[in-house]
Amino acid sequence: MITNEAMSTLLLKTKPLGTSNNDEYAHFVEWDGCILISCFARDLPSSFDKTTYSDRTECETSINHLHLENVSIALELIDVWEKTLRRNFAGEEFNIVVTCEPDGKEAVARFYQLRPEEVAWLNEENDLENYKHEAILLLKVH
Numbered sequence: 001m002i003t004n005e006a007m008s009t010l011l012l013k014t015k016p017l018g019t020s021n022n023d024e025y026a027h028f029v030e031w032d033g034c035i036l037i038s039c040f041a042r043d044l045p046s047s048f049d050k051t052t053y054s055d056r057t058e059c060e061t062s063i064n065h066l067h068l069e070n071v072s073i074a075l076e077l078i079d080v081w082e083k084t085l086r087r088n089f090a091g092e093e094f095n096i097v098v099t100c101e102p103d104g105k106e107a108v109a110r111f112y113q114l115r116p117e118e119v120a121w122l123n124e125e126n127d128l129e130n131y132k133h134e135a136i137l138l139l140k141v142h
Contacts, residue, residue, distance in 0.1 A: 010100070029041050034060050065110035070105050081096055098137040100134065102134065104135070
């Protein structure tokens with residue numbers, strides 16, 4: 001797990017809730033080379049085209065994101081995502097990203113598959129400290 005200083009500080013103060021109500025967001029479907037949260041993958045065209053999204057990474061990061069009340073909820077959700085992705089898509093690589101306000105409120109969790117031919121949504125080679133106004137966490141799933 002890679003974090004910026006704001007997220008590292010926040011994680012030291014954050015306690016897991018211990019209860020997960022995220023089952024509805026832990027079921028995934030494969031659609032034309034994309035791994036999507038099932039309940040968000042409705043009304044999709046029969047195949048991927050570049051009229052709505054520039055590539056599959058953009059498609060996944062747009063569809064596979066949740067706005068959550070706080071970082072504690074986001075941490076529970078990404079734990080479920082990590083386990084499900086490892087179990088159901090062994091051999092594939094994913095990035096799970098959580099961003100939130102420095103106080104831990106208004107978290108957004110998202111995930112996408114890494115593809116060598118596409119640019120990653122979050123470039124981990126960039127210094128995460130460049131994100132000055134938010135706490136950010138990157139979890140790599142291999």
